[in-house]
Amino acid sequence: MFIKANLFGIDMSKTSKDKVPEAQGVVSGCVFLVTLFLFIPVPFSQHIIKNVDFPHDEFVEMMAALLSICCMLLLGFADDVLDLRWRHKLLLPTVASLPLLMVYYVNFNSTSVIIPKPFRSWVGFSVDLGFLYYLYMGMLAVFCTNAINILAGVNGLEVGQSVVIAGSIVLFNLVELWGDLWKAQQFSLYFMLPYLGTSLALLRFNWKVILVKQSVHNPLSGGARYCKDDGVKEEAATSRFVPRVELV
Template sequence: MRAFLGLPLPLLVNLVGSLLGFAATVTLIPAFRGHFIAARLCGRDLNKRGQELIPESQGVISGAVFLILLFCFIPVPFLNCFVEEQCKAFPHHEFVALIGALLAICCMIFLGFADDVLNLRWRHKLLLPTAASLPLLMVYFTNFGNTTIVVPKPFRPILGLHLDLGILYYVYMGLLAVFCTNAINILAGINGLEAGQSLVISASIIVFNLVELEGDCRDDHVFSLYFMIPFFFTTLGLLYHNW
């Protein structure tokens, strides 16, 4: 399905939904301000004058908007399969990958909010993200199962062009989930730093995906954009209130 500017129709639907998600995030954060303060999920802005209480844990609102957007978006990439004549075979592997990614993201958002409420210890913060990444790792194992990596040029004379990591590949991906979550979370306390860093990272990934749309791995980059575009705009709405 081709649409405006040569982009696939699902991406344009995703973009429109993301803009609505931005507006929803900007609107809902002040709307729920009183609820968070009443639940004592609040603090004082040490970077500004005055002692007014401000709500904390607002990432759960942008996270909820993000999930709702993508839950509604689930059928859009598969619209062709609602018309028998246009559907050769339902892409079950893409559908499972989409659902698996959403499940892992949902678990991460839940763990982030639980940390704010329960003040989890560091040993929990190290173990729980690994467990939350298991659905995604299982989807990758069943759909692809490729554990071979391209060796960096300085090490190719020793290890060769490719190296099969085997089970260590999945160990690495689980540890990467721990790093990604805590690398952002550890910056909490400085206005706009967490949301700002996430915004810069997502913007760079979006630019890379768009540049690579004409390459050999087009479908992979389109799949990445399904998540990155809503994440960018919902995070932008969070950053608007996070200065």
């Protein structure tokens, strides 16, 4: 289907010139979205059945996260078809992060950042960034959505690093489930577990003998999921991207 639509490429690491379908990240992305769409009633089933104390704030958070991920998936498809310029790919993730930022502003509006222990004697325990915090989160959306795409062109590397980062975040969430912020960790798992599963499936076809090319859908929508997770535990999720900074 994708080859007929002229969405294909050539595996440059092989001597053969067989056509390889591109844009397969949109398939894994759609499976991820459909899975979460079907999962939406599950966390709120007790509240729906008993019809009491429905957590509207948590529901809105989930909808905003799904909207941002869906926007980035659309951007990835548009880039494959229209070959968007980099200035557009740098601007649109910021716009796609606005639903998350607005929900964060309404539900929390906490703009304080905890200072690492070695620097607390000079700066203090935390610093209130104010408006700069939202500017930072908007810039973080641009970084996360494009960082996965840095090592494009090597079989299995893009989706492979997505699997590693997602797996480490899932492990962190599972460990922290017994902490004070267990609800936030549980909310993160709602997104990261389906993403890890769909990424593993994509990796199966994008490994040594490449059968499909993921294109930019998985990196962009994957970065949006990581950016969403940054709102749950900033230093934990952002630290997974340190190797991307070193590569740059």
